[in-house]
Amino acid sequence: xxxxxxxxxxxxxxxxxxxxxxxxxxxxxxxxxxxxxxxxxxxxxxxxxxxxxxxxxxxxxxxxxxxxxxxxxxxxxxxxxxxxxxxxxxxxxxxxxxxxxxxxxxxxxxxxxxxxxxxxxxxxxxxxxxxxxxxxxxxxxxxxxxxxxxxxxxxxxxxxxxxxxxxxxxxxxxxxxxxxxxxxxxxxxxxxxxxxxxxxxxxxxxxxxxxxxxxxxxxxxxxxxxxxxxxxxxxxxxxxxxxxxxxxxxxxxxxxxxxxxxxxxxxxxxxxxxxxxxxxxxxxxxxxxxxxxxxxxxxxxxxxxxxxxxxxxxxxxxxxxxxxxxxxxxxxxxxxxxxxxxxxxxxxxxxxxxxxxxxxxxxxxxxxxxxxxxxxxxxxxxxxxxxxxxxxxxxxxxxxxxxxxxxxxxxxxxxxxxxxxxxxxxxxxxxxxxxxxxxxxxxxxxxxxxxxxxxxxxxxxxxxxxxxxxxxxxxxxxxxxxxxxx
Amino acid sequence: xxxxxxxxxxxxxxxxxxxxxxxxxxxxxxxxxxxxxxxxxxxxxxxxxxxxxxxxxxxxxxxxxxxxxxxxxxxxxxxxxxxxxxxxxxxxxxxxxxxxxxxxxxxxxxxxxxxxxxxxxxxxxxxxxxxxxxxxxxxxxxxxxxxxxxxxxxxxxxxxxxxxxxxxxxxxxxxxxxxxxxxxxxxxxxxxxxxxxxxxxxxxxxxxxxxxxxxxxxxxxxxxxxxxxxxxxxxxxxxxxxxxxxxxxxxxxxxxxxxxxxxxxxxxxxxxxxxxxxxxxxxxxxxxxxxxxxxxxxxxxxxxxxxxxxxxxxxxxxxxxxxxxxxxxxxxxxxxxxxxxxxxxxxxxxxxxxxxxxxxxxxxxxxxxxxxxxxxxxxxxxxxxxxxxxxxxxxxxxxxxxxxxxxxxxxxxxxxxxxxxxxxxxxxxxxxxxxxxxxxxxxxxxxxxxxxxxxxxxxxxxxxxxxxxxxxxxxxxxxxxxxxxxxxxxxxxxx
Numbered sequence: 001x002x003x004x005x006x007x008x009x010x011x012x013x014x015x016x017x018x019x020x021x022x023x024x025x026x027x028x029x030x031x032x033x034x035x036x037x038x039x040x041x042x043x044x045x046x047x048x049x050x051x052x053x054x055x056x057x058x059x060x061x062x063x064x065x066x067x068x069x070x071x072x073x074x075x076x077x078x079x080x081x082x083x084x085x086x087x088x089x090x091x092x093x094x095x096x097x098x099x100x101x102x103x104x105x106x107x108x109x110x111x112x113x114x115x116x117x118x119x120x121x122x123x124x125x126x127x128x129x130x131x132x133x134x135x136x137x138x139x140x141x142x143x144x145x146x147x148x149x150x151x152x153x154x155x156x157x158x159x160x161x162x163x164x165x166x167x168x169x170x171x172x173x174x175x176x177x178x179x180x181x182x183x184x185x186x187x188x189x190x191x192x193x194x195x196x197x198x199x200x201x202x203x204x205x206x207x208x209x210x211x212x213x214x215x216x217x218x219x220x221x222x223x224x225x226x227x228x229x230x231x232x233x234x235x236x237x238x239x240x241x242x243x244x245x246x247x248x249x250x251x252x253x254x255x256x257x258x259x260x261x262x263x264x265x266x267x268x269x270x271x272x273x274x275x276x277x278x279x280x281x282x283x284x285x286x287x288x289x290x291x292x293x294x295x296x297x298x299x300x301x302x303x304x305x306x307x308x309x310x311x312x313x314x315x316x317x318x319x320x321x322x323x324x325x326x327x328x329x330x331x332x333x334x335x336x337x338x339x340x341x342x343x344x345x346x347x348x349x350x351x352x353x354x355x356x357x358x359x360x361x362x363x364x365x366x367x368x369x370x371x372x373x374x375x376x377x378x379x380x381x382x383x384x385x386x387x388x389x390x391x392x393x394x395x396x397x398x399x400x401x402x403x404x405x406x407x408x409x410x411x412x413x414x415x416x417x418x419x420x421x422x423x424x425x426x427x428x429x430x431x432x433x434x435x436x437x438x439x440x441x442x443x444x445x446x447x448x449x450x451x452x453x454x455x456x457x458x459x460x461x462x463x464x465x466x467x468x469x470x471x472x473x474x475x476x477x478x479x480x481x482x483x484x485x486x
Numbered sequence: 487x488x489x490x491x492x493x494x495x496x497x498x499x500x501x502x503x504x505x506x507x508x509x510x511x512x513x514x515x516x517x518x519x520x521x522x523x524x525x526x527x528x529x530x531x532x533x534x535x536x537x538x539x540x541x542x543x544x545x546x547x548x549x550x551x552x553x554x555x556x557x558x559x560x561x562x563x564x565x566x567x568x569x570x571x572x573x574x575x576x577x578x579x580x581x582x583x584x585x586x587x588x589x590x591x592x593x594x595x596x597x598x599x600x601x602x603x604x605x606x607x608x609x610x611x612x613x614x615x616x617x618x619x620x621x622x623x624x625x626x627x628x629x630x631x632x633x634x635x636x637x638x639x640x641x642x643x644x645x646x647x648x649x650x651x652x653x654x655x656x657x658x659x660x661x662x663x664x665x666x667x668x669x670x671x672x673x674x675x676x677x678x679x680x681x682x683x684x685x686x687x688x689x690x691x692x693x694x695x696x697x698x699x700x701x702x703x704x705x706x707x708x709x710x711x712x713x714x715x716x717x718x719x720x721x722x723x724x725x726x727x728x729x730x731x732x733x734x735x736x737x738x739x740x741x742x743x744x745x746x747x748x749x750x751x752x753x754x755x756x757x758x759x760x761x762x763x764x765x766x767x768x769x770x771x772x773x774x775x776x777x778x779x780x781x782x783x784x785x786x787x788x789x790x791x792x793x794x795x796x797x798x799x800x801x802x803x804x805x806x807x808x809x810x811x812x813x814x815x816x817x818x819x820x821x822x823x824x825x826x827x828x829x830x831x832x833x834x835x836x837x838x839x840x841x842x843x844x845x846x847x848x849x850x851x852x853x854x855x856x857x858x859x860x861x862x863x864x865x866x867x868x869x870x871x872x873x874x875x876x877x878x879x880x881x882x883x884x885x886x887x888x889x890x891x892x893x894x895x896x897x898x899x900x901x902x903x904x905x906x907x908x909x910x911x912x913x914x915x916x917x918x919x920x921x922x923x924x925x926x927x928x929x930x931x932x933x934x935x936x937x938x939x940x941x942x943x944x945x946x947x948x949x950x951x952x953x954x955x956x957x958x959x960x961x962x963x964x965x966x967x968x969x970x971x972x973x974x975x976x977x978x979x980x981x
Binding site: 051119191 | 643930931
C-alpha cells in the first residue's frame with residue numbers, strides 16, 4: 001500500500017512545490033506532520049508569517065490536493081466571528097453539508113457553544129435517520145482557522161480549548177491556525193497548550209519575480225505597433241519589467257499583493273512607447289526612462305490608493321488609444337493631482353475660525369501675547385526678567401507639532417480669531433453656528449461633554465498641509481504665527 | 487553497518503515469499519506478509535540460504551524489503567506520535583509515583599468501599615495532572631471493570647453551572663443507559679441530578695468527577711456546582727470522588743467559605759522532574775520503542791533494537807543534550823520537548839529510518855527562535871528604519887510616541903545620511919508612504935496603541951513598541967542587504 005500512495009504523494013508534493021515557489025520546506029514540514037490519514041498528529045499548529053506570504057493559499061491547496069473534502073474545514077475568523085458560526089461551519093464542512101434553499105439554509109447541527117461542539121464531536125452528527133457522521137474517529141480531521149488572531153476576541157475560553165482540541169474531545173483532530181501575529185500575542189493569563197510553530201518566511205527576490213511572472217499570460221502577448229507589424233512580448237520582457245517594479249518598491253513595500261497590483265496597473269504604461277513605436281521591446285532602459293515620470297508620481301497615488309484602480313485603468317487605456325494627445329504626458333498625473341487634496345470651500349470667516357483653532361491647538365498659550373496682542377509685549381516681559389529657554393531633554397521630540405493638537409477653550413480661540421481678522425466683523429455672522437458646522441464636518445472636535453455648556457473645549461482635527469492650503473486661500477501667513485514648527 | 491546488512495538479508499527472506507505470487511501488487515504483498523507472519527516454517531529459514539538470490543529479483547527484493555521496513559517505521563512512528571501528542575498513556579510515571587499512589591488509593595477507596603472523597607491536584611501546565619488521573623482511572627477500570635462511572639468536566643468548556651449540569655446528566659445517562667431526559671430549567675436538572683445522586687446508598691455504583699481547570703469552576707456565580715458536589719461528598723449518600731485539576735496554587739482561596747468547609751482539603755502537588763537526569767530519562771523513554779511490543783518477525787525485532795540504540799546514541803550526542811538541557815533549564819516542561827519531537831518523528835521514513843540528533847537540533851532551533859525577530863526579517867527597509875527610529879525614541883526614554891515623532895526621527899536620520907553621503911539609494915519617503923508602512927507594523931501588533939479608543943487623528947495617536955531594544959538591534963543585524971548606514975545607526979555606533 002505505501003508504495004503507490006507514496007509515489008502519488010511525491011508527485012503531489014512536487015506539484016505543490018511548483019505551484020508555490022520558495023515554499024518547499026514548509027510543504028515538506030506540513031506533509032510530514034500530517035503523515036498518513038490515520039496517523040496521530042500534533043494537536044495544533046500555528047502558521048505565521050507576513051501578509052501575502054502564501055499561508056492561506058498554500059494550506060488550502062495542500063489540503064484540497066492531499067485530502068478528501070470531508071477531512072478538512074477552512075474557516076475565516078473574520079467571516080465567522082461568533083463561536084456558533086465557527087463551530088457550525090466547521091461541522092458543515094466536515095459533513096460535506098452545504099446550506100442551500102433545499103435545507104432552508106440550515107446548518108447540519110445547531111451548535112451554540114463549545115460544550116455543544118464537543119458533544120457533537122463525541123457523539124457524531126446525525127445525517128439522516130440511519131447514519132451518523134462520526135468525526136475524527138479514525139482519520140484525522142483538520143480545522144484550518146484563518147486570521148486566528150480574531151479568536152482572541154471571540155471568547156477567552158475558545159482558544160485554549162482549540163489548541164488542545166484533540167485532547168479535550170478524545171478525537172483525532174488537528175487545528176491549524178493561520179495568522180500574521182506571533183504566538184506571544186496569543187498567550188493568555190492562564191496559559192495553554194503551545195502549538196507547533198511554522199514560520200512562512202518572506203519571499204526572496206527570485207521567488208517574488210517568479211510569482212509576478214505567473215500573472216503574465218503564459219503564451220506571452222502580442223501588441224500592435226503604430227504603422228508596423230505587431231510585436232511579441234515574452235516572459236523575459238515581463239520579467240525585466242517586474243524587476244524594475246521590484247527595484248523601485250522593495251524598499252518600502254514587500255507585500256506581494258501590493259506589488260502585483262502595481263505591476264498590473266503600470267504594465268500598460270510601460271508598453272505604451274512600444275505601441276507608439278518610440279522604443280523596441282528589448283530597450284528596457286529606454287522604456288524605463290520613458291515611463292519614469294509616471295512611475296515616480298503615479299506610484300505614490302496608486303500605492304496610497306488615492307485613485308481607484310478602475311479609474312486608473314480607464315485613464316491609461318484612454319491614453320493607449322490615443323484619445324489623449326501625446327504631448328500631455330503628465331495629464332494623467334495632473335488630473336489625479338487636482339482632485340486628490342480635500343479642496344472643499346468654506347466661507348471666508350469660517351476659514352479664519354479654522355485657522356484660529358489650529359493656532360490655538362498647536363501654540364502654547366503663554367506665547368499668545370507675543371503673537372496676537374496688538375500692544376507690545378516687551379514691557380511686561382522686561383519686568384519679570386528674561387525667561388531662560390527651557391532645555392528640552394527629549395531633543396525637541398515633545399514639541400506640539402509632533403504631539404498633535406491640544407484641546408483649547410473656545411474663548412481663547414475666539415480671541416485669536418478676532419486678532420487675526422483685520423476688519424470689523426459683520427453683524428450677520430453667527431460665530432457659534434460656524435463652530436458647530438466645523439464640528440459636524442469633523443474639522444473641529446468637541447472634547448468636553450455635550451451637556452456641559454460652559455467652558456466648552458475643542459481640538460483642531462486638520463493636518464498642517466490642509467491648514468496651509470486654507471491659509472493660502474485667504475492670504476494669511478500661518479507660518480509666522482506658529483511656534484516651534486519645522 | 488553489519489547490522490544493516492544482516493537486516494537486508496532477513497528482509498530478502500520476505501522476497502522469496504513474494505516470488506511465488508510473482509505479483510507486484512501491493513495488496514498481495516501485504517497479504518503475503520501476513521501469511522508469512524503466521525507461518526512458523528518460513529520463519530525458521532536461515533537467512534544465509536536466502537542470500538543467494540537471482541539478480542532479476544533484486545528490485546523486487548528491494549521493494550519488499552522497503553515494504554517491511556516501511557511497516558515497522560509506520561508502527562514506530564504511530565507509537566511515538568501517540569505518546570508525544572499525549573493520546574496514549576506512558577507505561578510508568580517515574581517521578582510521580584508517590585502522587586500516583588496517593589491518588590490511586592483515594593479513588594480505590596471510593597470505588598471499593600464507597601467512601602466519598604474530594605481532592606485537588608495542583609501542578610504546572612504539562613506536569614502530568616491529566617495523565618495521572620487518566621492512568622489511575624485506567625487501572626481502576628482494569629481492576630473493577632465498569633463498577634464505577636466517570637464524569638469529565640472542563641472549566642474551559644462548561645463555562646457556567648447550567649452547561650456543566652447538562653453535561654453531567656448527559657454523561658451519566660449515557661453511561662448508565664438510562665432513558666434520556668431533557669430539562670428545560672436549571673433548577674429541574676439540578677434537582678434531578680441531586681435526586682439521582684442522593685437516592686443511592688453506599689452500594690450504588692460510585693461516580694468519579696474529574697474537574698479540569700478547577701479554578702474556572704470556582705468563578706461560577708455562587709459556586710453552586712462545587713457546593714453541591716462537595717456536599718454530596720460530605721454526606722454519606724451515593725459515593726463520589728471529586729478531583730479538581732488546576733495549575734493555580736491559590737485555588738483554595740477562590741472557594742467560598744461554605745464550599746471550602748465541605749472540601750476535604752486534600753491536595754496533591756505535582757512537580758516537573760527536579761533534576762536533569764530525571765528529565766532526560768523521561769524524554770528518552772518517550773522516544774524508545776518498548777521491547778514488549780508484539781514483534782514476531784526478526785526484521786521487526788532488529789529494527790526496534792536498532793531504533794532504540796539510535797536513540798541511545800542520540801542521548802550521548804552533546805549537541806542534542808544541549809537542546810534538552812536548554813529546555814530543562816528554561817521550563818522543565820516536557821511538552822516543550824515533545825513539541826520539537828514532532829517534526830523528526832514524523833519525518834521517519836525509509837530513507838531515514840532512525841532518529842538522529844541533527845534533526846532535533848534543527849527543529850529545536852526552529853521552535854525556540856524569537857518569532858518577533860524572525861518576523862522582522864521580512865519587513866521592508868522603510869519599516870525597519872521606522873522601527874529603529876522608535877528604538878531611538880526609546881533610548882531617549884520616550885516610551886510612548888506617535889507617528890509624527892517617529893517620522894521626525896526618520897527624517898533627521900535621512901538628513902544626516904544624505905549630508906554624510908551614506909544614503910546609498912535610500913530616499914526619504916513621503917509622510918503618507920511612511921504612514922502606510924507604520925500601519926503595516928501596527929497590523930502585526932509590533933506597534934500597539936496605548937489607548938483603545940482613538941481621540942485624535944491617527945498620526946497623533948500614542949503608540950508603544952512591543953519590542954525590546956535588543957530585539958531591534960538583532961533585527962537590524964539579521965536583516966538581509968541592510969545598508970551600512972542603517973546598520974550603524976540601528977546598532978548604536980556613531981556614524
